[in-house]
Amino acid sequence: MSVHSENAVLTHQVAFIQGGSRGIGAAIAKRLAKNGAIVALTYNSSPDHANKVVKEIEVAGGRALAIRADSADAEAIKDAIQLTVKTFNRLDILVNNAGVLAIAPLADFSLEDFDRTLAINVRSVFVAAQEAVKYMTDGGRIINIGSTNAERMPFAGGGPYAMSKSALVGLTKGLARDLGPRGITINNVQPGPVDTDMNPANSDFADSLRAMMPIGRYGKDEEIAGFVAYLASPEAAYITGASLTIDGGFAA
Numbered sequence: 001m002s003v004h005s006e007n008a009v010l011t012h013q014v015a016f017i018q019g020g021s022r023g024i025g026a027a028i029a030k031r032l033a034k035n036g037a038i039v040a041l042t043y044n045s046s047p048d049h050a051n052k053v054v055k056e057i058e059v060a061g062g063r064a065l066a067i068r069a070d071s072a073d074a075e076a077i078k079d080a081i082q083l084t085v086k087t088f089n090r091l092d093i094l095v096n097n098a099g100v101l102a103i104a105p106l107a108d109f110s111l112e113d114f115d116r117t118l119a120i121n122v123r124s125v126f127v128a129a130q131e132a133v134k135y136m137t138d139g140g141r142i143i144n145i146g147s148t149n150a151e152r153m154p155f156a157g158g159g160p161y162a163m164s165k166s167a168l169v170g171l172t173k174g175l176a177r178d179l180g181p182r183g184i185t186i187n188n189v190q191p192g193p194v195d196t197d198m199n200p201a202n203s204d205f206a207d208s209l210r211a212m213m214p215i216g217r218y219g220k221d222e223e224i225a226g227f228v229a230y231l232a233s234p235e236a237a238y239i240t241g242a243s244l245t246i247d248g249g250f251a252a
C-alpha cells in the first residue's frame with residue numbers, strides 16, 4: 001500500500017470512520033488512506049486492532065488517528081468528530097460502519113439487545129451525520145454501511161438486525177434531501193456476507209449463505225472498501241440517497 005499512487009484522488013481530504021478497528025471498517029480506513037485521505041477511525045473494544053490500522057497507514061506514508069468512542073454513546077461520537085476536526089482542521093468524508101449483529105429466537109431476544117442494536121446500527125448514524133455536517137466541506141460525502149439483509153433476511157432470529165439496516169435505507173433517502181443543496185452526498189452500501197469476525201467464512205453457518213449466492217463465495221472486505229472509495233471520490237458526485245447492494249447476488 002502506498003499513498004503516493006495515481007489513485008490518490010482524496011489527497012488533502014479528511015475522513016472520519018465510525019468503527020474502523022476491524023473487518024470492513026479497517027479495510028475502508030486503509031483504502032481511503034491509500035487514495036490519499038487523512039483518516040480518523042473510532043473503536044470501542046479493540047484498541048490494539050485500531051492502533052494496528054493506524055500503524056499500517058503511517059508505514060505506507062499516510063496520516064491516521066484512532067479514537068475510542070462507543071457508538072452507543074452520542075456524546076462520545078460528537079467528541080470524536082470534534083477531535084478529528086481539531087486535529088486535522090477539516091472534514092470531508094464520514095463513513096458510518098460500526099455495527100453489531102445480535103441473533104436470537106423471538107422468545108429469547110432481550111430488549112437490551114434490541115435497544116443496543118438500534119443505538120449502534122441506526123442512532124449513531126444520525127448522531128454522526130448531524131455533528132459531521134457542521135464541519136463538513138460542501139461537496140462532502142457520507143457513506144453508511146447497511147446490509148443486504150435490508151432486502152433479504154433468510155434466517156430466523158435476525159429481525160431486529162434486518163430492521164436496523166432497513167432503517168438506514170429511509171434515513172439515507174431523507175438526509176439526501178437535507179444535504180443535497182450543499183452538494184453533500186449520502187449513500188448506503190449494503191454488503192452481503194463478508195468474511196469478518198462478525199460473519200466468518202469458515203463458520204458452520206457459512207455454507208448455507210454461500211448456497212444462496214449466484215457468486216458462491218463470501219465477499220472480501222477489500223471489495224466493500226473499493227466500492228466505498230468510489231462513492232467517496234469526485235466521480236460519484238451524482239449518486240445520493242441510494243442504497244447500493246454489493247452482495248454476490250444474495251438478494252437477487
Ligand code: NDP
Pocket residue numbers: 018019020021022023024025026042043044045046047069070071072097098099100101120145146147148190191192193194195196197198199
Ligand atoms: P466486525 O464485527 O468484524 O467489526 C465491527 C466493527 O465495528 C469493529 O471495528 C468494531 O470496533 C466496531 N464497533 C462495533 N460496535 C461498536 C461500538 N459500540 N462503538 C464503536 N465501534 C463499534 O464487523 P464487520 O466488519 O463484519 O461489519 C462492519 C459493518 O458491516 C457492520 O455495520 C455490519 O452490520 C455490516 N455488514 C457486515 C456484513 C458481514 O457479512 N460481515 C454483511 C453486511 C453488513 P471494536 O471492535 O473496537 O468495538
